[in-house]
Structure formats: C-alpha cells, structure tokens
Amino acid sequence: MAPLPPHACDCHVHVVAPLADHPMVADRHYTPGPACVQALRAHLQRLGLAHAVIVQPSIYGNDNRLLVDSLQALNGSARGIAVVDDAVTDAELVRLHDAGVRGLRINLESTGASDASTVSRALSTWAGRLAGQRWHIQVYASLDAIASASPTLARLPVPVVLDHFAMIPAHLPLADPRVQRVLALVGDGSAYIKLSASYRVATDPDDVDQASKLATLAQAIVERNPERALWASDWPHTNREPGKRPTEISGYRDVPAARLLTELNAWMRDVELRKQVLAVNPARLYGFQAQLATAASRLQDLPGAQAR
Numbered sequence: 001m002a003p004l005p006p007h008a009c010d011c012h013v014h015v016v017a018p019l020a021d022h023p024m025v026a027d028r029h030y031t032p033g034p035a036c037v038q039a040l041r042a043h044l045q046r047l048g049l050a051h052a053v054i055v056q057p058s059i060y061g062n063d064n065r066l067l068v069d070s071l072q073a074l075n076g077s078a079r080g081i082a083v084v085d086d087a088v089t090d091a092e093l094v095r096l097h098d099a100g101v102r103g104l105r106i107n108l109e110s111t112g113a114s115d116a117s118t119v120s121r122a123l124s125t126w127a128g129r130l131a132g133q134r135w136h137i138q139v140y141a142s143l144d145a146i147a148s149a150s151p152t153l154a155r156l157p158v159p160v161v162l163d164h165f166a167m168i169p170a171h172l173p174l175a176d177p178r179v180q181r182v183l184a185l186v187g188d189g190s191a192y193i194k195l196s197a198s199y200r201v202a203t204d205p206d207d208v209d210q211a212s213k214l215a216t217l218a219q220a221i222v223e224r225n226p227e228r229a230l231w232a233s234d235w236p237h238t239n240r241e242p243g244k245r246p247t248e249i250s251g252y253r254d255v256p257a258a259r260l261l262t263e264l265n266a267w268m269r270d271v272e273l274r275k276q277v278l279a280v281n282p283a284r285l286y287g288f289q290a291q292l293a294t295a296a297s298r299l300q301d302l303p304g305a306q307a308r
Contacts, residue, residue: 004264005275009051009282012163012196012232013040015070016057025061030250032059035236037073043235046257051288055138056083057238058107064096071100079286081105081138086125093133102286103161104130108141116148123149127156136161136192136285143167147178153185159285160191161230165221170202170214187224192285195221195267195277196232199253206259211266218267222277229277230285231268233260 016035024031044052052074056067064082071080080101084092106122119141126137136159139146146153146166153160166182173179185191195218198205202214222229237253244250268274282288 002271002274004048005271005279007050007283007288008048008274008278009053009231009286009288010044010047010049010233010235011053011230011282011286012055012194013043013052013235014057014238015040015054015066016059016236017066022060022066023063024059025063028059029246030059030238030240030244031247032057032236032238032252033249035252037070040070040235041074043233043257047233047260050077051282051286052078053081053102053232053282053286054078055081056105058083062088064101067101068096068099076100079103079288083107093135097133097135101135103136103138105138105140108139108145109163109167116152119145119149120152123152123156123160127158131157138163140164141167143169143172143178143182147181150181150185154188154190156190160185161285162191162193164194164197164200164234165214165217166191166193168201168217170198170210170217174217174220183220183224186221186228189225189228192228192230192281193221194230194232196230197234197237198263199237199255200234205263211263214263215266222268222273226273226276227281230281231264231278 014035015037016032018034019031040052044050054067054070056064060066062083062085067080067082071078078100080099081103082096082101083105104126106126108119108122123137123139130137137156138161140163143166146162162182168179168182182193186193198214202210204210205214237255239250239253241250268277
C-alpha cells in the first residue's frame with residue numbers, strides 16, 4: 001500500500017488523563033484508562049500522520065482544560081473540538097479558539113435524542129452563535145436523528161461534520177431513504193462525514209462480508225463529494241465493556257495500525273483521493289495552513305469553508 005500523503009490528518013482522537021489527575025463527570029457512562037499525549041504522538045508516528053484533531057470525550061463534560069493542555073503540548077500540530085454549555089461566554093469561546101479549538105461537539109448519541117425538533121433546536125441554537133467564531137459543529141448522533149434533522153442541517157450557516165459514518169449501519173443498503181438523505185447532505189456540500197470507527201457501524205469489521213459493505217459505504221460517500229469526506233482512527237478506541245459499572249475502568253478496543261491502514265486502502269485506493277480526504281479537506285476545515293499550502297496545485301482552489 002502507498003504511504004499516506006504528506007500532512008495527513010487523523011480527524012478524530014481523544015486524550016484521557018489518569019482519573020487522579022483530572023476528574024471525570026459523575027454521571028459518565030464509562031471510565032476509560034489513561035491515553036496521554038505521548039501515546040497519541042506514538043500513534044501518529046506509527047501511521048505516518050502529521051496532524052490530529054482532539055475531540056472532547058463525554059467523560060469530561062464541558063470541562064475543556066485537558067483538551068486545551070493537550071493542544072498546547074502538541075504545539076500547533078493539532079486542533080480541538082470542544083464541548084460547552086449554554087452559559088459559555090464569548091470571551092471563553094475566544095480563549096478556546098486561541099488555544100486551537102475549531103469546532104463544537106454536539107453529542108446526541110450519548111443522550112439518545114433523536115426526534116427532529118430536539119436535534120434541530122440544538123443545531124440552530126449553536127450555529128447562529130458559532131458563525132462569527134468561524135467554527136463548525138460536529139454532530140455525534142444516530143442515523144435516525146441525522147436523517148430527521150437533515151432539512152435543518154442543509155441550511156445551517158456553519159460547516160457541519162457528522163461523526164463515524166453518520167452512524168449508518170454497514171448492513172443498510174445505500175437505497176435506504178435515511179442513507180440517501182445523508183448522502184444528499186454530502187453531495188450538496190452541507191455536511192462532512194468522517195470515515196472512522198468502523199466498529200461503531202459494523203458488529204465485526206474483520207468479517208469479510210461486513211468489511212465489503214463498509215467499503216461500499218465509504219466509497220459511496222467519497223464518490224458523492226470527495227471535498228466533504230474526512231478520515232479518522234477514533235484512537236484510542238474507547239469502549240464500554242459489558243457488565244462493568246460506569247465507574248469501573250473499561251479497556252480500549254484492540255485496533256492495530258495495520259487494520260486501520262487496510263481499511264483505508266479498501267476505502268480509497270486512488271492516491272489523489274487520499275490526498276484530498278486526508279490532507280486537503282482537513283487543512284481547509286481545521287486551518288492547518290502549512291498542510292494546505294503544500295497540497296497539489298490542482299487542489300488549492302477547492303470551494304468550502306476554512307476555519308481560521
């Protein structure tokens with residue numbers, strides 16, 4: 001397999017501190033073990049990646065201190081996606097922006113919210129406020145929630161990123177109306193989709209049949225609009241182990257780097273497509289200026305919002 005393109009970005013990772021060093025919210029659904037910045041650097045090096053996007057996990061609620069510290073430690077090579085509440089001040093948003101945050105995560109999957117009115121209200125409320133901040137909204141929600149809110153998603157004044165294949169189950173046919181709504185959002189440029197966390201949309205990504213269906217889905221997304229596809233590993237692969245209480249430590253999933261690269265090769269064989277998805281799109285969305293400046297000249301004038 002060809003090496004990853006220069007300036008490639010992993011668009012979805014987490015950093016987790018030891019519980020004694022950084023408190024987690026009391027009502028969390030699980031407790032992961034430590035996954036520090038040093039381990040993240042090693043992960044990026046193994047895969048040949050230059051950049052990362054650190055996403056605030058649900059275990060920290062809206063306490064973004066560890067996120068900010070991690071961005072500072074990575075010295076400009078990473079961007080962040082924060083979680084905030086309604087009381088956040090404009091000054092705090094500016095502080096987060098200066099630290100390297102470029103988006104707000106709305107996690108509806110953890111709460112189970114799926115009705116159109118709830119989802120649309122949350123999206124519209126934050127989109128108006130973030131437009132001036134030049135951020136995007138990252139949505140982690142069920143396919144049903146995304147499909148029901150698709151009219152709202154299509155008219156938001158800020159870019160939208162849908163986590164983990166927009167939670168489209170790998171076994172669903174592309175002709176499913178909900179899948180078609182999501183693909184329409186990608187096709188008209190209303191939303192980005194992260195090709196990430198295959199284990200969240202396939203019960204066994206190593207199964208040949210499921211892997212084939214997942215590749216078909218990934219290829220359909222990229223072919224619909226290569227300028228709106230992103231790739232991510234979902235490192236360190238958080239997991240809620242069955243039978244464990246939320247306060248007991250759950251181990252991470254075992255996802256070797258070789259599997260990530262094998263999946264990537266199945267989803268995107270074309271070198272130029274890889275450059276587009278792994279380098280050019282993240283540069284535009286997250287503001288990795290050096291990455292964008294060194295992309296192929298024919299890709300430099302692509303349309304799309306750029307976070308600054």
